[in-house]
Amino acid sequence: xxxxxxxxxDIYDDPETEDYSSEEYERDSxxxxxxxxxxxxxxxxxxxxxxxxxxxxxxxxxxxxxxAAVYLLFFTKFDQNAQSGDKPIYTQAQLDEELxxxxxxxxxxxxxxxDSGVEExxxxxxxxxxxNLVATGSTISSLRPFYPDKVIVVSHGTFHFVDIxxxxxxxxxxxxxxxxxxxxxxxxxxxxxxxxxKGIDVSSFQGDIDWNLVRADGVEFxxxxxxxxxxGTGKLVDDEKFDANIAGxxxxxxxxxxxxxxxxxxxxxxxxxxxxTIEKLSPYTSSCPIVIDVEFTGDGGRMDALTPSERxxxxxxxxxxVENAGYKPYVYYNTEMSILYVDxxxxxxxxxxxxxxxxxxxxxYDIDILQYSATGRVAGIKGDVDMDICFRQFWAD
Numbered sequence: 001x002x003x004x005x006x007x008x009x010d011i012y013d014d015p016e017t018e019d020y021s022s023e024e025y026e027r028d029s030x031x032x033x034x035x036x037x038x039x040x041x042x043x044x045x046x047x048x049x050x051x052x053x054x055x056x057x058x059x060x061x062x063x064x065x066x067x068a069a070v071y072l073l074f075f076t077k078f079d080q081n082a083q084s085g086d087k088p089i090y091t092q093a094q095l096d097e098e099l100x101x102x103x104x105x106x107x108x109x110x111x112x113x114x115d116s117g118v119e120e121x122x123x124x125x126x127x128x129x130x131x132n133l134v135a136t137g138s139t140i141s142s143l144r145p146f147y148p149d150k151v152i153v154v155s156h157g158t159f160h161f162v163d164i165x166x167x168x169x170x171x172x173x174x175x176x177x178x179x180x181x182x183x184x185x186x187x188x189x190x191x192x193x194x195x196x197x198k199g200i201d202v203s204s205f206q207g208d209i210d211w212n213l214v215r216a217d218g219v220e221f222x223x224x225x226x227x228x229x230x231x232g233t234g235k236l237v238d239d240e241k242f243d244a245n246i247a248g249x250x251x252x253x254x255x256x257x258x259x260x261x262x263x264x265x266x267x268x269x270x271x272x273x274x275x276x277t278i279e280k281l282s283p284y285t286s287s288c289p290i291v292i293d294v295e296f297t298g299d300g301g302r303m304d305a306l307t308p309s310e311r312x313x314x315x316x317x318x319x320x321x322v323e324n325a326g327y328k329p330y331v332y333y334n335t336e337m338s339i340l341y342v343d344x345x346x347x348x349x350x351x352x353x354x355x356x357x358x359x360x361x362x363x364x365y366d367i368d369i370l371q372y373s374a375t376g377r378v379a380g381i382k383g384d385v386d387m388d389i390c391f392r393q394f395w396a397d
Contacts, residue, residue, distance in 0.1 A: 141360045151364060153339050156298075162339050168348060169366040173391070178361055185218075186372050186389055197221060199388040201259065201371065203228075204241040206381050211248035213380030221255040221395065223291060223353075223369075223388070226277045228261035229269070231301040236272060238280070246284050255395035256284075259291035259332060262318070263303045270314040274321035281327070289394055291330040291353055292318045296341055312343040319350055328397055332371075335363065351394070368394060 125146070132142035140152045153160045173188070177195075180186045188196035198218050202209065203225035214222070224246050225239045242258075249256050260277050264270035270292075277290050292315055296304055303311070319329035332353040338344055344365070354367040357374065369390045376387030 136360055138358070138360060141358075141362075144362065151335070151339050153336055155296075155336050155340055160340060164364045165345065168345060171363055171366055173361070173363075173367070173370075175361045180359070184373060184376055184387070186370075186387065188389060188391060196389040196391055197393065199223065199369070199390060200376070200378060200381075201225070201386045201388060202241075202245055202381070204239050206241070206383070206385055208241075209245060209248060210380035211245075211252040211254065214249070214378055215252040215254050217379040219254060219378060221257065221388075221390065222249045223257040223259050223289075224249065226258050226260050226280045227273065229263040229273065231263045231297045231303065234263065234265070234269070234302055236269075236276060238276075242280060246281075250284060255288070255393075257289040257291060257330075257394070259293050259330075261293045261295075262314075263297075263301065264314050264318075265302055265306060267314065267317050270318045271321055274318045274325075278322065278325045278327065286326055287395065289328040289330045289351070289397075290322045291332050293332040294337060294342070295333070296337055306341075308341050308343050311341060312346050315342065315347065315350070328394070330368070338365070353388075368392065 128145070129142055132145070133139070136142060140154065143152055147161060149164055150161045151164055153162065174190075177188050177190055178186060179189050185198065186196075187194050187198075197220045199221040200214070200219055201223040222245070224242060226242050227236055227238050229236045246256055246258070258277055258281055260273045262270065262273055264273055273292070274290070281288065281290070294303070294311065294315060298304065306314075315331055319331070322329040328351065330351045330353050331347060332355065333342065334355040338352075338354070351369075352365070352367040353369040353371065354363060355371040356363060357372060361370075361372075369388055371386055371388045373387040375384045378385055378387075
């Protein structure tokens with residue numbers, strides 16, 4: 001997505017290693033990029049858990065063997081003597097002593113088996129982790145198999161392990177169906193059939209665009225920035241290329257959407273963002289989706305201080321204004337924002353535009369549009385452009 005602030009020229013130095021969203025702030029014609037690399041590991045895991053299961057089975061087997069040995073050693077002999085009329089060959093004290101010795105021996109064997117299993121489990125876990133790191137180069141991807149019921153997020157250098165909310169609508173995207181060609185273009189392919197639709201999102205950063213060439217390059221939809229709010233000054237600024245971009249895209253037969261980069265911290269500001277976008281769209285179309293782009297900027301961004309509840313309130317107010325005007329509201333975010341900085345259950349009924357630049361895709365919740373690259377190349381555009389795919393024709397809603 002994009003950020004241009006006439007008064008804010010600080011460049012954000014992203015503290016993330018891998019799997020953490022990277023943002024870049026640039027002045028006037030430059031843009032703010034965000035990503036949250038979310039991915040699935042290419043290696044299977046759970047070696048330690050499996051080894052503990054084996055230890056439990058081994059323990060049960062040892063105890064069973066001990067019980068059987070005690071019975072054969074003592075009670076069978078006792079029964080034979082009783083049947084022959086002889087007195088038992090063991091006193092109760094002797095029997096108790098022998099049983100205690102057997103218990104101690106059994107405990108020692110169980111402990112030895114447990115210690116052996118733990119060490120083997122550690123070796124298996126470390127080997128799996130090492131193989132995953134080599135294969136993916138990603139800490140989060142490598143850890144994920146060991147935490148299948150959690151979303152792992154790195155924010156400000158800290159790892160967060162957050163339970164997956166089973167009550168939210170889950171993603172039906174099969175990562176194995178995501179294919180990326182040599183040119184970096186992603187498709188979603190099921191049984192040999194391409195089920196996705198190619199798209200881009202643009203702002204004044206892309207300069208002048210030849211939209212006929214863009215359409216000829218297979219682009220089906222474009223989401224165009226209408227305005228952005230400065231993350232320091234709070235000033236709402238029109239995107240100077242919006243009119244040219246939406247007219248050119250629509251004229252070339254490309255389905256269009258619109259977004260605003262939000263840094264609203266009050267209800268009045270977020271209403272202003274929604275109304276500005278609606279007014280700018282009115283001469284062109286009444287059917288495209290309108291997206292509120294919410295990003296954690298870091299480095300003292302004015303929206304960063306909001307609580308998840310406060311930020312969610314503003315998103316819902318934006319969506320309310322957009323929907324009342326007859327448009328379809330969407331929300332844009334990455335993993336960090338969606339898991340840590342909004343109240344996701346309250347946004348369950350809002351369509352999602354999700355950003356993740358990881359080659360090992362993972363996100364547990366339902367999304368409609370995926371932004372998968374900030375460095376794409378498309379005919380008709382000079383330089384990099386954000387690349388997107390959608391999994392259904394949102395323009396047909």
